[in-house]
Structures are given as structure tokens and as C-alpha cells.
Amino acid sequence: MTGVTSRRRGRPPRSESADTRDRILGAAREEFSQRGYDKTSVRGIAKAAGVDPALVHHYFGTKEQVFEAAVEVVFAPAVKVRDAAFDGPLDGIGERMTRFVLGLWENPVSRAPLLAVVRSAVTNDAAASVFRRLISAQLMRRVAAELDVPDAELRAELAAAQLVGVAMLRYVIKIEPIASADAEEIVARVAPVVQGHLTNP
Template identity: 50%
Template sequence: MGKVLRGRSGRRRGAPDTKGEILAAARQVFGERGYDGASVRAIAAAAGVDPALVHHYFGTKEKLFLAAMDIPFDPSAIAGAIMDDTSGAGIGERAIRTFLAVWGQPAGRAPILALLRSAMQNEAAARLLRQFVTRAILGRVLSIFEGVPNGALRAEAMVSHLIGLAIVRYVVKLEPIASVPDEDLVRLIAPVLQRYYDGAFEQD
């Protein structure tokens, strides 16, 4: 039997982007188990690296989390899709389409899932999610709801539906909603979301 493959001390050869691999592993594991549930050891294992190296690069688990949550996804892409049209017409469909595009691929949903899962177990993470939703989502969408009566409330109601959808479809995996094709969801949900915009202008 030759030498043991892993376990040799000291620097490795070449110039592997170890820090990046740790970050990627962190996003995945945080996404699967949330902040408290993800152990530094598990993240290190997923990155194929000694746990101490994680601390060497990021100092503390919390800093690693913050680093992993940074640049969660391309903000301009999302904002762009939603803001394609600054009028309220079709905002329901644009919202659900953007949502499905981001959550459809694991890489896209990992950071938000991590934030969401963590927010359920950790007040600090809840604060983080709050400010993320406020800044990254509402801050942009709100311009559409600007001048709309109860605009903020209506926008948040839309967001709350999408968060619930994320949980039911991607976490709890309730059938049939977990397996239904994207297009069916768009047809089902878009007009309902749209009502949060249109409803503002109806008589009471």
C-alpha cells in the first residue's frame, strides 16, 4: 500500500483555490442545514480540508457565514428581471418567473435557503434575512409599488407568498406542488400575485 492520500501535513502543491472551495462548501452545507445545524467540521469535510483551515481563513464560524452569504446571487440579474417593465402590469408573472429561475437551480437557491433556514433557528440570522429582503428585494420592487396605496404591505404580501412557496416546494416537498412543472405554477400563481397590485386600485 502506497502512502496515504490525504492526511499529509503542510502546504499542498499547485495553487488550488481552497478558500473558494471552502466558501462553496459552506454555501451548500449552510443551505442544507442552516447556520446552527452546519458544523465547521462538516463544511471542512465537504471542502476536503482540515477544520482548522476554515478558521485560518475565516477566523470564526459567523464570519464564514457572512462571507458565504455575501454576493448571494447576482443582484442585477434579479432586479433586472423584475424591473423589466416599471409598470405594474404583469408584475405577478414577472415575480413568479424570476422566483422560479433563481430557485430552479441548486446554486441559485443555496444561499437564500441558507439564510431562510438559519433565520428559523437564529435571531441574528433572522435579522440578516430581514435586511436582505428589505434591501435586495423590496428596495427594488418597491419602486413599482411607489404611490400605490399600502404599497409596502402589498409588496411584502407578495414576497411572503413566494417564501411560503419556496418552503412548501423546496423544503417540505409537499406533493403535488413540489413536482408540478414551472409553467403550470406560473399559470396558477401569476394572476393571484398580480391581484396584490391590481387590488390597490379597486373600490373598497
């Protein structure tokens, strides 16, 4: 028996697995961002991550599942909307929610991956399905759970529609004058509408 400890064959150590998984996710976000959903392939993601395509399948499965995992990471800050929006009285929820969502888009670090996700979702049914599922599960249901009204889910969805619409026009399509309007003016005009959706009789 030698003094060197041999490593068992099979799966890599936990830390190595986490590094590989993170590298694949980073490459996937970059590929989806640059190429869109349709033009991104598992092989391309693997090449960008410097791994075998089989490893992408091992950790995530299909391209749709890779996209969903990448979106979850990008979308993670948005699930804090519930905490940010409800950290205070309900009569100020519209402004807090509007500020938080616009803040995600105003920040260049979070804006780039958000743009990639939205662009993929509006051009591909599979990507749209993933995006819709995540918004429903991770955002709208959480917001609706805080509203003590019979139509809470509809109210939360209408508020989200208001904010998504503003984001699309301002950051994705870039229609003027909303694209270059001061963020504070946008908040002042949109927040009361969001508030109305959530709490008005």
C-alpha cells in the same frame, strides 16, 4: 543583495487573498448546506477550506458574518428580480416576478444553496436575522422603489410572502400536489395574485 526579490511579510498578495476568501466562502456554503447553521463552526469551515481558523476571522469575523457573506453570494441572483420584474409595463409585473423567483428554485444549481439558506433561517434566530436583513435591503426595498404608491413596501412584502410561501411548500416541505405540479400551472395561478398585491387599488 541577492538577485531574488523577497516578499514582505504580512498580508498575502491581492490575488492570493481573493483566492483564499473565495475558498473560505465556498467551504462555508457547503458546510451550512450540509450541517445547517447551528452545527456549522468556524473551525469546521476553516478545515474544509484548508486554512487556519484565524484566517476565517480575518476575512469575515464571526460565524454570523461568515453566514451573511455566504448568503449574499447565494442571494446575488435574486437581486436581479427588480431588473427582471420591471423590464416592461407594470401590468405584467406579477408574471415576470413569479417566473424569475420560481426559475431560481427550478434550477438545481441555485436551488441547493437556497435550500441551505432557508433551512438555516427557519431553525436559527441569528440566521433568520441575516436572511431577513438581506431580503429587506437587497430585494423588497428595490421592488418597492419602483411602485408609485403610498404603501409600496407593504405591497412588495405581501408579494414576496406569496412567492416565499409557494417556494416553501413546493421545494422545502414538498407538499403534494403543489410539489409536483407543472411550473407553468404554478405561474398561471400565482402570478395574478402577486400582480394584485403590487398594483391593484
